[in-house]
Amino acid sequence: MKRVNRTLIMLTVLFLLSTYFMVACSKQDKVEQKTYENEENMSFEELQELDRQNPITISIMVADMTSPPESNSPILTEIANRTGTKVEIVGVESDQLQMMMASREYPDVMVIKRDSTFYDYLETGDVVDLAPLFKKYAPTVYEMNSSLIEMFQEDDGTLKYITENADLVREGEIHPEDAADPNRAQDELPWHSTLYVQYPLVNEVYGKRITNFQELKEALDAYQQTYSSEDGYYALSMDKDSAGDILWAGLAMYGYKCNYKGGLYVTKDGTNYTYGLKAEDSLEWLLFMNKLYREGYIYEDATVQSYDQFIRQMNKAKVFSFVGNFYPIYEVNKALKANEKTSEIIYIPQQMKAEGVDKVYQYNAAYTGGKAFMIMSTSPYANRIARLLEYLYSDEGLVLHGWGIEGEDYVINDGVRDINDEIDAKISASADYNKSRGIRSLYSVINFPTYTRDGQPAFSRFAPYYSSEAGIDERDAIIKQDPQFNWHEDWKGTFYNDFSEVDIIMEAETEAAIAAAKCASIIKDQINLIIMAESEEASRALYYETVDKVNAYGIEAWEKEINRQINEKR
Secondary structure, three states, rough: OOHHHHHHHHHHHHHHHHHHHHHHHHHHHHOEEEEEOOOOOOOOOHHHHHHOOOOOOEEEEEEOOOOOOOOOOOOHHHHHHOOOEEEEEEEEEHHHHHHHHHHHHOEEEEEEEOOHHHHHHHHHOOOHHHHHHHHHHHHHHHOHHHHHHHHOOOOOOOOOOOEOOEEEEEOOOOOOOOOOOOOOOOOOOOOOOEEEEEOOOOHHHHHOOOOOOOHHHHHHHHHHOOOOOOHOOOEEOOOHHHHOOOOOHHHOOOOOEEEEEEOOEEEEOOOEEHHHHHHHHHHHHHHHHHHHHHHOOOOOOOOOHHHHHHHHHOOOOOEEEEEEEEHHHHHHHHHHHHHHOOOEEEEEEEEEOOOOOOOOOOOOOOOOOOOOEEEOOOOOOOOHHHHHHHHHHOHHHHHHHHHOOOOOOEEEEOOEEEEOHHHHHHHHOOOOOOHHHOOOOOOOOOEEEEEEEOEEEEEEEEHHHHOOOOOHHHHHHHHHHOEEEEEHHHOOOEEEHHHOOOOOOOOOOOOOHHHHHHHHOHHHHHHHHHHHOOOOOHHHHHHHHHHHHHOOHHHHHHHHHHHHHHHHHH
């Protein structure tokens, strides 16, 4: 009997202890929000004044951000002065997010990729419902993001996240880079991968634009007649990580629509999507690249050299052409302009098409923003964070964040915000000008309106100066007057808009996700090997070997999942 009683007592103690810890954890989970007495009856301006009198610091963690802005930058400091909220942004590698979720040691705000780990976070219950929070403390934020909120809200109305990096517009407003306008002459470089050539050299050695594969070979021939690889000049170069972009560029030339989610998925008929390497025309394109390599047009170490090595080649203007995306081109063109010896040289895109192709699709312009912005339930500052966002969406906040400080980062001419020669010189002199100043430092945290309410741009990158004679790149001004090489007209109407193709989610540890990860680990190296093969037969054999390998990895499950999700949205 005593033994039974002793057992009962021990079980009771264990039950009480477990109940205590459950209650303690529950209390810890439900962090009490910092509020002011009678704040329910206060205006936003009154709350803002109290916020200024009671300064706080919030932490924002952005996945895979390698170089976050300094919290003491001039603009973030001024935002803190005006709102009472200091922002500290830190980066975190995505592979650490699962461990953080297990420990529940969260920052106030997390901004992470919308992948399977993100959906794990949504299931934890550790994320604040933004709908009532924004309606109460940030109504402008709620209104401006309303179309996205409609997509992101759960069936019960819960809103666990919004996005970042999307330029928002009000009804009647048109974005300065409106991809929906089929008649807009494009100022920015093409959004997809393509061929780039050195100008004015292409005009000097070839005399006309390059529109197909045969013309590219002719232009490379013409270049090599004057410039020798023995002297360090290369008809075509790249770096070892360009392989995926090379495949994307080639398939676009064959008329495919291309997207990426764990792998390149492409379609020619707009209905059936396949893994990029397996597309019907991939082999023909890669054999063409292999032929260029074997015949000495491509720098022999291109597919093994680092990005930095490649950029150094380009910065010396010793590369005639490049196949890939726009990222290195912006960097190189800026460096060329800054060097007196190369200041008249610029790399420009060429729209090539395979035989029989009458239309190139540049990019799917449907966009719902990048990473997910989430306020964590462990933060006591959810109300303050919402009010900070509401301030940033005000005209005052937009101008401070997107333009900087008047007189230092921008000027006002006849009531219009702009920059001048002096400010442009400061910006041009430093690649990190905006980062060091803190301008647009929260653009990687949350979406922002494109315009202030007076109709002026909310970002200095759309300053009127850049469209004026003083602000236009002199090299580009020459190109626009050149009927043969004015590439700005070439990409009219090449965007398309299909929301069913975007926001594809591959759940972790599914057959599809595992297959995509396995293929991603080999695909660049395999493409490089196919390009560098010693013969057409060897290149062809490597291609089929790689297709067999990705099929063995289960890529068909990934293709099936891509098609399922797209078809369900339609």
